[in-house]
Amino acid sequence: MAATPAPTALKFTGSKYLVQRLVLATLTGRPIRISQIRSRSHTSPGLAPHEVSFLRLLEALTNGSQIEFSYTGTTVLYKPGLITGSAAAGYGAQGGVIRHEIPAECGRGVSYFLLPLCLLAPFAKAAVSVLFTGPGVITASTEAGDVSADTVRTAILPLFKDFGVERDLELRILRRSNAGRDGKGGGGEVQLVFGHQVRLPKTVHLMSAGRVKRVRGVAYSTGVAGANNARLIEAARGVLNEVAPDTYIFSDVSSAPFVPAPTRENPAAKRKTGLGFGLSLVAETNTGAVYSADIASPPAGGEPPEDLGRKCAYQLLEAVEQGGCVSSVAAPTFLTLMAMGSEDVGRVALGKEVLGSEQVVQLARDLRAFGMSGWGLRDGDEEDEVVVSVVGKGVGNVGRKIV
Amino acid sequence: MAVTLGKRKRRDILVAESEQEHIDDDDARALFQRAFEAKFKPLEETVRPIDRPEAVPSDHALNEGDDEDRTSDWNGLSDDDARVEVVEHDTADEAGDQLARQEQKAFMSSRPPTATLRESKTTSQAAPTTADDEAETSNLKHDLALQRLLKESHLLDRSSTASSTMAPEGKTRVKALDLRLRDLGAKKSLLEQEKMPLAHRKGIKAKAAGREVTRRKEAVENGVVLEKVKMASQPQKRRERGVGAPSIGKFRGGTLKLSSHDVKSIERSRQQGGSGKGRRR
16 A cells, blocks of 8 residues: 555645535545634634544544644644444444544534535445434534434435435434534434445436425424424424425424533533424425425524424425425535446436535535546526536445455 | 294294104005005014104294294205214324324334335235135145155154154154255255264264275275266355455565466456456456
8 A cells, every 4th residue: 555655635725614525535535634724713713623523533434544633723634544434343433333422512413423424434344333422412403504313314315325325224313402502512312324335326317306295394392392393393384285285294202311511519410401392394206306494493592483383394495496306405415426426427407506505516616626527517407407417436435446 | 032943943844744754654554564464474563663853842832922934935944954964073094094103103213214105005815715726725735745755755664654644753753854954955954963072073074984985995896887076176265355455466575476376367367358347456
């Protein structure tokens, strides 16, 4: 291995899209250097707690990766290693499960970790099983824009079927939690089991989005009355029933997580955290395209469930209106997987608004920076749709090449 | 008040009409009965259920007072509406409820929900049994018994066939079971002992080898041609190689050593025209 000279590190700046770049670096094997991470901020320069936590997760998941911080944490050098998964004991896994603790200062939902993990896991050497625990796991959607863990399960994981990854995918929500009092910390518990590894994801051709045939959803409340669920569901159904009669929203009521909160007087003290409620909606079309919407009660409170339910329903309708075979929530994941596919042209019809969103445009640029080929665009069959053609680079799974 | 009065009046009329009907009906019945009994034997006394609506005398008294209502041209509703129609709004739809529960189970499980959640319930229908079918099944049974008897007859001996049935018993049962399993494709015999002291195993193998040797020797002496000795060849396994290690040869001490076999395999693949291009990377 030492025969190949180490490629020069790609340089990026800024804290935005940090996770996306780290994932691409891991998948392609290119080292990266990210500088000027919140260097303007006087109060909290450098990496945020959730970003550090993600770097830790990367280290646990891979073998031989090197991470170097600058003194202030405003610059990171990341040399990726092999994605080993969690079957190999020793690299942070115990009994085939990586236990990842998220600190209490983390303000992002658990999907912030789950989505990149879902991108890395199909290319691991062995099965991946990660248990997210600790006082920072928020399973609900957050105000930072993270979707809920339910949406990851019902709207993101089914997409992997198109790429030939469908066996042994599981997302167990062991304990639910909304965001804590100041929007930080939770106390939930989520386990992702990703047991299907591939050499290369299949080339996809998704051209027609079809029409919405059913709407499903989960209303959850943790530590508050289950009546909130009923109110959320009624409000959402009030909007959706007129356009989609096959609407079912399931209700899940759980108690609030009890996390340790040691004080000087009582080091064994515990308190309840992560109270609130929320709703996750998923619309499925006859061709298998999935649109999703998410909402949760704000940590400060003050929003009645009826308003939130209605908002969530409108969000879903908006996502359906944007059209395309992939919604804006799933588009980055989907396009990245396409780029990692075999050296063949894959096509997917996307809504213009989805394609023009900041995140997707930035993804295209980052992929270019990592040496992937550019995308081809042409008008789709529908009015607001664009067919994106992505040529894979055949990077795929390095760990699976030799086996 | 006028509304209630109207209702009472209507019921009154209905009562009167139904009474009239009853009388007509009774007469006709009596006539028919007489005619029947004249021709055949007398019928048993049947009690007709009384299904007259109760007439409340106080209501009659009340209604007799106002004749204006009686003479109005509205005759009330027709007879059919007089019956009380019971509508049951059965909200607890059994099948639908079960479907919803199934769907909830499927959707709220930890797996990503599959596209086909609703599947039609399959009900197993018992096939109608006819005499033909019965004969067929008995024939099959006999056929199976015969087949088994033919295959396992060598296990039977005079001492063990004491029982009336021909089914093997005791030790022979185990042997027969082993035979059947081997027939179905079992790799190893049931009776083969897995664990034993090394000395025993060596002894067994030596004995078997010795027997084979004597058999061959005797065959040669008697001029019998035997089958050729089969050399046990071991299937070549692909070696597990580490990640990033060269896929051919042995890498030891900084040098890659290729055996003649490896060299041949490389040359062979080149001669074939590179058809297996990206197979081993």
